[in-house]
Amino acid sequence: MQNQVLSCREALSQVDAYLAGEYRPSLVEHLTMCGTCLEACITMGLKRPPSVRVPNHFRNRVLAQVGTEEPEAREYRWVLLGAILFMTLGVALWWTGEISAVAPSLAGLLGRPLVLLAVAGIETVLALLWLRQVLIDEP
Amino acid sequence: MEDLADLIESHQAMVFRTLARLTGEREGLEDMAQEVFLRLFRALPHFRGKAKVSTFLYRVIVNVVNDEWRRRQLTRRTVSIDDEEHRLLHPSPGPEILLAQSQFQEALNTSLEHLALRDRTILTLHYQEERSYEDIATILKLPMGTVKTHLHRARERLKTAMGEWTSQCKTKC
Numbered sequence: 529m530q531n532q533v534l535s536c537r538e539a540l541s542q543v544d545a546y547l548a549g550e551y552r553p554s555l556v557e558h559l560t561m562c563g564t565c566l567e568a569c570i571t572m573g574l575k576r577p578p579s580v581r582v583p584n585h586f587r588n589r590v591l592a593q594v595g596t597e598e599p600e601a602r603e604y605r606w607v608l609l610g611a612i613l614f615m616t617l618g619v620a621l622w623w624t625g626e627i628s629a630v631a632p633s634l635a636g637l638l639g640r641p642l643v644l645l646a647v648a649g650i651e652t653v654l655a656l657l658w659l660r661q662v663l664i665d666e667p
Numbered sequence: 668m669e670d671l672a673d674l675i676e677s678h679q680a681m682v683f684r685t686l687a688r689l690t691g692e693r694e695g696l697e698d699m700a701q702e703v704f705l706r707l708f709r710a711l712p713h714f715r716g717k718a719k720v721s722t723f724l725y726r727v728i729v730n731v732v733n734d735e736w737r738r739r740q741l742t743r744r745t746v747s748i749d750d751e752e753h754r755l756l757h758p759s760p761g762p763e764i765l766l767a768q769s770q771f772q773e774a775l776n777t778s779l780e781h782l783a784l785r786d787r788t789i790l791t792l793h794y795q796e797e798r799s800y801e802d803i804a805t806i807l808k809l810p811m812g813t814v815k816t817h818l819h820r821a822r823e824r825l826k827t828a829m830g831e832w833t834s835q836c837k838t839k840c
Contacts, residue, residue, distance in 0.1 A: 546771060547771060547772050548772075549770055549772070553837075556833055556836050556837050557837055559833040560830075560833045560834050560837050563826070563830075566826065566829060566830060566833065567822075567826060569771065569829075570775060570822070570825055570826060570829055571794060573771060573772050573775040574775070574779075574790055574791075574794035574795060575794045575795060576772065576795075577684045577688070577795055578684055578687040578688050578776075580683045580684055580687040580693065580696065581683075582679045582680055582683050582700075583697060586675070586679060586697060586700065586701075587672060587675045587676060587679065589697075589701060590671075590675055590701050590704045590705065591671065591672060591675075593701060593705060594671060594704075594705065594708050597705070597708070597709070
């Protein structure tokens with residue numbers, strides 16, 4: 529192909545074919561001299577998605593894998609439910625004053641302000657960590 | 668499960684092409700795409716719809732690619748790709764590397780692969796996926812100004828690399 533001087537308009541009209549793999553020496557020549565067209569060519573190249581094919585079986589493959597993960601999720605939910613019930617029971621015992629009967633030494637220990645403050649602090653941190661995990665979607 | 672099947676159907680093409688662009692590879696894409704949807708599945712119970720599913724998926728894709736690079740870097744006993752050092756490990760491709768690519772699109776893809784992953788992601792999301800600055804900022808958890816700065820710098824790097832390529836190509840391609 530004979531080299532010829534292209535205007536920007538002519539150059540830009542050839543970019544699509546050039547990006548698709550056609551040999552365009554006159555366009556290359558133009559791009560070495562024209563930064564604006566070079567930028568336009570880069571932009572069009574970035575906009576062209578790579579050619580990639582999704583395998584036909586892909587959806588079923590993922591769904592099959594998901595099927596094997598469900599029991600784990602259920603187990604996690606039971607652990608969480610158990611922890612909530614345990615904490616509710618503890619709070620109820622404390623609130624009604626029954627904790628002294630169930631665990632007198634524990635009641636005495638928790639009666640101290642510093643210990644109470646430390647326990648409350650640890651529980652707050654744990655609760656915030658749990659909330660962060662639940663509320664902030666971090667995949 | 669039905670929801671997930673629909674989500675896979677409607678987003679799988681986007682997931683594959685974004686992964687292909689970010690990794691610059693075709694092999695191993697299916698495994699990474701599966702990991703993306705598995706992470707989406709695990710996150711669905713916590714997903715409150717405050718973000719669009721597509722925005723959320725892009726974030727998952729970026730995390731999966733990040734993890735994959737970290738895994739490879741660890742294999743090579745080098746540093747994390749999030750670091751500034753990543754750029755030192757992946758300098759701009761030399762003219763001899765670029766010249767091995769006889770076509771503009773190939774050379775552009777090679778140049779893109781030599782950018783830091785964050786810059787490559789921003790370029791991909793902005794141009795290929797046509798996401799707004801705001802979306803990109805949300806996906807990457809970066810301030811919008813930082814996104815714009817990285818986009819500008821990455822474009823300049825690409826322009827320099829491709830300028831060198833066209834100059835060399837004019838005489839040797």
